[in-house]
Amino acid sequence: MHDVVIVGAGPVGLFLACELGLAGCSVLVLEREPEPRSPWKADPLGMRGLSAASVEAFYRRGMLHALLTASGVDDDPGADEPGPPRGVGHFAGMMLDPAKVDVAALPFRLPSPAMEGVMTNLEAIESVLSERAAVLGVEIRRGVTVSAVAQDGELVVARAGEHEYAARWLVGCDGGRSAVRGLAGFDFVGTEPRFTGYVVLAAIADPEKLGPGFNLTPTGMYLQMPADGHVGMMEFDGGAFDRSQRLTREHLQAVLRRVSGTDVTLSEVHLASSFTDRAKQTTTYRKGRVLLAGDAAHIHSPLGAQGLNLGLGDAMNLGWKLAATVRGHARDGLLDTYTRERHPIGAWVLDWTRAQTAVMRPGSHAQALQGVIRDLLGTRDGTTYVYEKVSGSSIRYDLGSEQPLVGRNAPDLRLEDGTRLGDLTQDGRGVALDFSTDRHLRDSAMGWASRIRYAAGTARNDLGLGAVLVRPDGIVAWAGDRAPDREAFERAAGHWFGSPDFQAPPEIG
Structure with a gap:
């Protein structure tokens, strides 16, 4: 039996697996597709934009260099x-x-080093995460389709064919058509589509008839990417064509002609897929011992390239909380903060994409x-x-503090010796940064060494702060113009990190 079974080996599932593996949890990932590689993951069809926040997540776990290398991007030290x-x-x-x-x-x-977003592709992201997962002892089984999910107060069991996979927790990261979401009975609510969108890789006889980049037209939108024959388009038909009929060359050419207002010719179609702006979200991200992350918890149109970034944010938020729960030192209710913090972000992204649909x-x-x-x-x-x-x-998460930095992603504070906050977060622990001169915070932090890393010194730019307590996901849990006394530190640390007398396994502590 494993601590956690994750269904779905896309970027969200793999990132979550790495977070759990880093904390010493035993993790099994089940993936429906038998092979990791696909033309839909490589350039040009697999191109994705990672936001600065997502790039920072890779940076904080020591994977940024590998990601940039796999993406063919120059490694900028900042x-x-x-x-x-x-x-x-x-x-x-x-x-x-x-x-x-x-x-x-x-x-x-x-x-x-993580100030910028990065253009990459799914193949590069999954390659980096798969290699990291293997190092951390995560097991990935491919060609496994989950057909049933059952749980009680102690275990959750996923059935695939004649096999059953038992774990203490199960997380569905299996995409917009999530099997786990339906099998576990999550409510999924939202709005129906206004358009059918298409992604096409084709031979275009006369590409000069199409404008480069995004083109808003009186009848829809089309996008011609720099790669030859890579075209996206949207037709406002109420989503009627999505997955309802075969995508023939004739149909795709007709749609492209209608939305572009040209007589452009597709001489051959190599690959094509459709999508819509259907926007739905589960009412909660947890039901008992089953949780959801990424598109399994929320779907929307790809406008603005928010989906992958939203899912990676889910994984970063959930990973350390679920690990603390598995390892038995989470405070009561810690896992419930996953829905409380991430559900509003998902709801905002759905509205952000709805607004763009309305404008187009x-x-x-x-x-x-x-x-x-x-x-x-x-x-x-x-x-x-x-x-x-x-x-x-x-x-910014509402953590009940008026201090303006609390609840935000921590800036990459840097000590005079060159140590960055990003250097201190790679082992998955929280961080207590002490810029004060009395070092009282050091004594308070000693009992938390298994879960909170203490670092002290003068900062190159301390933003007027005396001390900062950062959660494992990089969110500021406490900040002040002076270091907290022991009572204040114990209260802040205990709220997020549980029991102070918990001892982590030697390989983690």
Whole structure:
């Protein structure tokens, strides 16, 4: 029996498996597909944009260099001063100008190797995570389709064919058509689609008839990527065509002609798939011993490239909490904070994609909205607002504190000796950073060494803080202009890390 069974070996399931493996949990990952490689995961069809927040998650676990190498991106150690981002994405197909991002207005931004988003592909992400999972002792079984899920107060069992896989916990990371979600009886609510979208890899006889990049038209939208023959398009048919009929060359060409307003010709279609803007979310991310993460918990259109990043955020948030529960030192209710913190973020992303769909709909009303939004995106405030949202830098969990840094992703604070916060988080423990001179915090932190790493020294930029307590997922749990006394530290640490007398296994502590 394993501590945790994860269903789904995509980026979310693999990242979660790595988090649990890092904490010493025994983890089994079950994946339906028999092979890890697919043309849908490699360039160009597998291209994905990781937000700055997602890149930071890889950085904090020591996987950033491997990710950049696998993605063919130069490894940047981080500038001495934060500059404007190189790429900022789009809103409803309207591109943002990086030069208009007001870096000074971004909350608590400090130089970091993970300041930027990264263009990569699913194959690169999964390769890096699979290698890390293997090092951490995670077992992955492929070609396994889960057909039943049953649980009681002690165990949860997943059935696949004639085999049963028992664990203390089960997490569904099996995508938008999640089997686990249905088998475990999660309520899944939201809105129905307005369009059918298509991703196509084809031979185009006359590509010059199509404009590059995003093209909003009176009848829909199309996107011509730099790679030859890689086209995306959206037709507002109420989602009627999605997975209802075979995607023939004739149909795809007809749709592309309608939304582009050209007589472009697809001479051959190599690969094609459809999707919609259906936006739904489970009402809770946990039912007993079954939890959901990623698209299994929430689906929406890919507008704004939020789905993968949202799922990785789920995995980072859930991983340490589930590990603490497995290992028996989590405080009561810690696992319930997963839904409480992540569900509002998922709901916001659904609304963010709904707003873009509304702006892109054919008709004079939506076109009038496009004009207003283009004007807003022409300003520094408008561009900065959108960048804050899509980069993840605006996310803040309500942890019951008025201190403005608490609940936010911790900036990459750096000591004078060059040690960065990101260097201190690679073993999955929390971090207590002490910038004070009396070092009273050191004595308080001694009893928590198995779960909280203590580091002290003068900071190159301490943001006016005397001490910071950072959760394993990089979220600031406590911050103040001076180090807390023992009572305050015990209260803050106990709230997130459980019993102070818990002793981790030697290989973890």
